[in-house]
Amino acid sequence: MEPFQLQEQPIPHLVIKSWQKLVPGLNVGFSTKKGGVSKGFYATMNLALHVNDQEEDVISNRKMLTNALGFSFDAWTSAEQVHGNHIEIISKEKRGKGRLSREDAIQDTDGMVTNEPNILLTSFYADCVPLFFLDPVKKVIGLAHAGWKGTQLKIAEKMIETFVFAFGSNREDIHVAIGPSIGQCCYEVDGKVIQPIQSTFSFIPEDIIFDKNNGHYDLDLKKLNQQILIHAGILPNHIEVSSYCTSCDHHLFFSHRKDKGKTGRMAAWIGLRKDES
Structure with missing residues (x-):
C-alpha cells in the first residue's frame, strides 16, 4: 500500500497518515x-x-505550504544540500534558518535531526x-537527501547512528x-555511478542493479536505501517505500531527468507541532 496519500486541499500535497497517528502533532509529507x-x-509550486x-515566488510558495x-513560517x-552525508542536529537557535535565503541556510548539509517541537525540517x-x-518513543524526527552520492556515502545509516548516539534511540x-x-x-546510469556503489556495498541484491549490457544500468535507489536501513538495524516492517516515480508521475512532480535540468523542486518536510503557551 502506498504510504504517501494525496491531499488536494488546501493545496495538493502528500502525507504519511500512518505516521501522524503515531505521534500527536506530527506533520510529515512531500x-x-x-x-x-x-x-x-x-x-507552479517550486x-x-x-x-x-x-x-519572491519561492518565498510565497513556502509561506503557502507552511500555512496549509x-x-x-518562522518554523x-x-x-x-551538497550531495554529501553531513548531518546537522537542529537546535532552537537554528530554527528558521534558510527560509528566506540560501546564504542563511545550514551550509553543506544533507541530513537534519531534531527533538525540538515547532521546527519544520x-x-x-x-x-x-x-x-x-x-x-x-523519544520524539525525534529527521530528514535526509539521498541522491546516488548520498546513498553511496551511507547517509541513511549515518542518520540512524545520529538517532542512537545523539538522542538515545533504540x-x-x-x-x-x-x-x-x-x-x-527511469534511472539509467553508467559505470561511473555503479562502480563506487558496487565497491561500497557487499549486500546488493541482483534486482537493484539491472545490467543493460551496453555499459549502462538501471539502478533502484529506493531499494538500495531500504537495504542499507535493514543492515543498519531498522526493522523491515518499520520501513515504508513510496511507489511514486518522479519521472513517470510527471503530472504531480518535477523531474530533473524528465525536464532535462530546467525544472523546480518539491519539498519534503517533517515537524512536530506543539501549542506554545
Whole structure:
C-alpha cells in the first residue's frame, strides 16, 4: 500500500497518515508541483531558491505550504544540500534558518535531526530520494537527501547512528519512509555511478542493479536505501517505500531527468507541532 496519500486541499500535497497517528502533532509529507505561483519551468509550486526561479515566488510558495500545514513560517528550516552525508542536529537557535535565503541556510548539509517541537525540517528534490525518520518513543524526527552520492556515502545509516548516539534511540523503535523519487524504471546510469556503489556495498541484491549490457544500468535507489536501513538495524516492517516515480508521475512532480535540468523542486518536510503557551 502506498504510504504517501494525496491531499488536494488546501493545496495538493502528500502525507504519511500512518505516521501522524503515531505521534500527536506530527506533520510529515512531500509537496507536488501544483498549487503555487511560480511560472515557466518552475510552474507552479517550486520550493527551492537555487534553480533561478523568482525569489519572491519561492518565498510565497513556502509561506503557502507552511500555512496549509498549520505551522508558522518562522518554523521553516532548510539546508544547502551538497550531495554529501553531513548531518546537522537542529537546535532552537537554528530554527528558521534558510527560509528566506540560501546564504542563511545550514551550509553543506544533507541530513537534519531534531527533538525540538515547532521546527519544520525541509529539504528539496526533483528525482533524488527523500528519507524521513521518526522515533515515536523519544520524539525525534529527521530528514535526509539521498541522491546516488548520498546513498553511496551511507547517509541513511549515518542518520540512524545520529538517532542512537545523539538522542538515545533504540533502532527497533525507529520508523523510516522512503519518499517519491525516480524509480528504477527511469534511472539509467553508467559505470561511473555503479562502480563506487558496487565497491561500497557487499549486500546488493541482483534486482537493484539491472545490467543493460551496453555499459549502462538501471539502478533502484529506493531499494538500495531500504537495504542499507535493514543492515543498519531498522526493522523491515518499520520501513515504508513510496511507489511514486518522479519521472513517470510527471503530472504531480518535477523531474530533473524528465525536464532535462530546467525544472523546480518539491519539498519534503517533517515537524512536530506543539501549542506554545
